[in-house]
Amino acid sequence: MLLLDCPHCGPRDENEFHYGGQAGVPYPAGETTDEEWAAYVFVRDNPKGWFRERWFHVHGCRTWFTVERHTVTHEIRKPG
Amino acid sequence: MTHPDFLWRNPDPRPAYDVVIVGGGGHGLATAHYLANNHGITNVAVLERGWLAGGNMARNTTIIRSNYLWDESAAIYEHSLKLWEGLSAELDYDLQFSQRGVLNLAHNLGDVREGRRRVNANRLNGVDAEWLGPEEVKKFCPVVNVSGSARYPVMGATLQRRGGIAKHDHVAWALARSADGHGVDLIQGCEVTGFEITSNRVVAVRTSRGRIAAGKVALAAAGHTSVLAAQAGLRLPLQSHPLQALVSELLEPVLDCVVMSNAVHVYVSQAHKGELVMGAGIDAYNSYGQRGGVHVIEAQMAAALELFPIFSRVRVLRTWAGIVDVSPDASPIIGRTPVDGLYVNAGWGTGGFKATPGSGWVYADTIAHDRPHPLAEPFALERFTTGALIDEHGAAAVAH
Numbered sequence: 001m002l003l004l005d006c007p008h009c010g011p012r013d014e015n016e017f018h019y020g021g022q023a024g025v026p027y028p029a030g031e032t033t034d035e036e037w038a039a040y041v042f043v044r045d046n047p048k049g050w051f052r053e054r055w056f057h058v059h060g061c062r063t064w065f066t067v068e069r070h071t072v073t074h075e076i077r078k079p080g
Numbered sequence: 081m082t083h084p085d086f087l088w089r090n091p092d093p094r095p096a097y098d099v100v101i102v103g104g105g106g107h108g109l110a111t112a113h114y115l116a117n118n119h120g121i122t123n124v125a126v127l128e129r130g131w132l133a134g135g136n137m138a139r140n141t142t143i144i145r146s147n148y149l150w151d152e153s154a155a156i157y158e159h160s161l162k163l164w165e166g167l168s169a170e171l172d173y174d175l176q177f178s179q180r181g182v183l184n185l186a187h188n189l190g191d192v193r194e195g196r197r198r199v200n201a202n203r204l205n206g207v208d209a210e211w212l213g214p215e216e217v218k219k220f221c222p223v224v225n226v227s228g229s230a231r232y233p234v235m236g237a238t239l240q241r242r243g244g245i246a247k248h249d250h251v252a253w254a255l256a257r258s259a260d261g262h263g264v265d266l267i268q269g270c271e272v273t274g275f276e277i278t279s280n281r282v283v284a285v286r287t288s289r290g291r292i293a294a295g296k297v298a299l300a301a302a303g304h305t306s307v308l309a310a311q312a313g314l315r316l317p318l319q320s321h322p323l324q325a326l327v328s329e330l331l332e333p334v335l336d337c338v339v340m341s342n343a344v345h346v347y348v349s350q351a352h353k354g355e356l357v358m359g360a361g362i363d364a365y366n367s368y369g370q371r372g373g374v375h376v377i378e379a380q381m382a383a384a385l386e387l388f389p390i391f392s393r394v395r396v397l398r399t400w401a402g403i404v405d406v407s408p409d410a411s412p413i414i415g416r417t418p419v420d421g422l423y424v425n426a427g428w429g430t431g432g433f434k435a436t437p438g439s440g441w442v443y444a445d446t447i448a449h450d451r452p453h454p455l456a457e458p459f460a461l462e463r464f465t466t467g468a469l470i471d472e473h474g475a476a477a478v479a480h
Contacts (some may be wrong), residue, residue, distance in 0.1 A: 001373040015375045019321075021365035024269075038465040042317040042408045046306035048368045071320075072368050 002074060008061040022056030023066040024080075048072060050080055087253050088132075088260035093267050096293035097125045099447060100285055101300055102272050102308060104128025106137040106248070106433065107425055108300035109255035109266075109287040110440020111447070113171075114281040116262035118441070119448040124264045127287060129271040129304075133252030136302050139402035140433040141325050141347060141359040143338055145182045145243030147202050147209055148475040152458035153411060154205035159455055160438025161242060167437055173254035175246045176352050182243030182338040183212070183221060185387070187232045191343055194239045194474055202240070210239045221337050223390050231386040232344050245338060245349050252434060275312045282312070298423040298447050303368065303403030305426035312419055316426065317408050317464050322372035322401035323430050324380075328394045330354035335388075342474070344383035355397060358384055362404065362430065372401045406431050409469040414443060415452045415460040423447050424461065 002014035022044040028036055045051070052069050057063050068079045099115060102110045105127045116122040128134075144164055146157035163474035168175045186192045195211065202209035214226045217237045226234040260266055267289070275297065276284040284293045301308050303320045331354050340347040345361040360380035363372035377399050385392055407413055412435070414425050425443045428435060442453035452460055463469055 001375055013375075021366075022292055039315070042464045043315050044317075044319060045315075046366060047310075048307050048318050048329075049302075051366060053365070064247050069365070071366050074367065074369055 002069075002076065004055055004067065004076065005056045005078070006028070006063060007059060007065050008063045009057060011051040011061060016057060016059040018058040020056050020064065023052040023054045084320075087257040088266050091265045091267065091271060091287050093125060093127075093287070093292050095266065095291075097265070098123040098295045099298060100124070100294035100296070101126045101298045102285070102294060103300035103302065104132045104266060104268065105135050105300065105302060106133060106255070107302070107428070107443070109133065109259055110436050111298060111300055111425070111443045112259035112264045113255045114440045114444035114447065116259060116264060118444060121448055122263040123261075125265045125292065126259065126264060127270045127272055127285070127292075128266070130270050132247070132266060133254055136276045136402040136404065136432060137248055137252050139325065139400055140248060141357050142245045142248050142433055143182065143243070143340070143347060143349065144177070144246060144397045144434040145240050146185070146207050146434070147182070147198060147238060147240045147243070148199050148472055149198050149472050150472065151205060152470050153472050153475065154202065154207050156438055156442065156455045156459070157435060158205065158207050158344045159441065160435045163245065163437035163441060165242075171254035171258055173250060173257070175254060177244065177246040178352070179242050179244040179312065180337045181220065181239055181241045182340065183217065183237045183239055184316070185217070185224075185234055185339065185341040185343075186236045187341065187343045188232065189235070192235050195236060198475060199238050199349065208240055208242050210241070212237045212239050221335070221339060223335060223388055224339060225387055225389055226233070228424075232341070243338060245351070247352065248433065255440075272308060273311070275422070277312065277419055282287040296421045296423065296447055298425065298443065300425050300443070302426065302428065302432065303405045305405050305424065309417075309424070312417070312422060313416055314419065316413065316424070316461070317402040318405040318427055319366055319375065320365045320368055320403050320405050321365070322367045322369065322375055323360070323362045323398060323404045324372045324401045325357065325359045326377060327351070327397050328356040328391075329397050329479060331356065331394065334390070341383065341387065344387070346380045346383045346387070348384060348388070356394065362406065363401070368403055370401050370403055404432075406430070408464065409470045411457050411470040412439070413461055414439070414447055414456040416450070417461065439472055
């Protein structure tokens, strides 16, 4: 089980949290093609390595926050 | 009958092949088998980073069924089930394919409505399906707790009698032996590290064992598809997650069917050897680590004990995880890619084992003719742009 460092509550077990997927996905600006819209809705990075992602402290303070986690080792670090 | 020392050769890669399949799991081996058997294409290599069928093919819970909701899914999974029904004979190998029946339990009114709808949809598509009330469930599977006071009351179940299990290792070995017998090179310990693309056409793969020229390149790498596609400059709508499973110690025969429950996220069968095989839902986060959280296993076992109080003293022998590539609509992605000569077969998520022969069949046909097989056409990458999704989150049976 991951130990996630909530910015408000401190380190808590993973099962207090809800996973939110890739962090920092921008809403497309201006006119978009179907391809650009599909990419925004359906396509996310899926790296083998460090990944910036969102977590939601759903069973705690209900804060959304960003962490960097390694998708092989599961090591967690504060986002740079 | 004496068993041969080796069922396939262990060749070094040659400099060029007509078709290079990336991934030596069930789907890659089935694709090689059908390329040779159905299309006479035998100048083929299957490249496997580790050892043959050592990824998800060795980690799944071996459940086979075709009771999906939508027409497109019913067609491809039913095609696969029909192939399973003849596969032991076709491959001349006992796959221990056992059509013992698959129950999908309903625990609330929503489940009941969804289950009955799915039974009707299945029957309209020629897929065998029945709706059982609680007493009929008890009769079919006596060890399930159907009492009204159960934490997860059993309000009925769908039953596909033609569904069941098979011995995953035997499937891989038989497909590998067949492909090898047709002259296909199965190359283990060979990691693909890049693609050579000229004028938007793939011409070769770079590997840990050198450059291999290829007329066509077919990805069949499950959880690692995104990593490979990125080397070809493609971003695919896939996310890789751990999917955990476990087995118990060996028991006398106690459960002679497959029991699945969407609502409580557990699916159970008893392998021929005697161990109970259970699967969980995916771990929520992206991972390539082939392991997940203990709390996911704990929740799954808690649900299993509510459904099967008789298992309360059974010991867990081991747990593990495989990396599954999940698509946004819980349906696979099969077909051509924006790069000419490069094909993708991915996104089977939590349910790829059952599709092994069907997937190989349509993928081989797609590669051989450079156009989608009719059963694969709805599963093309373009559906995420057109919006023609095939939403199987209900029938996929595992939370995505």
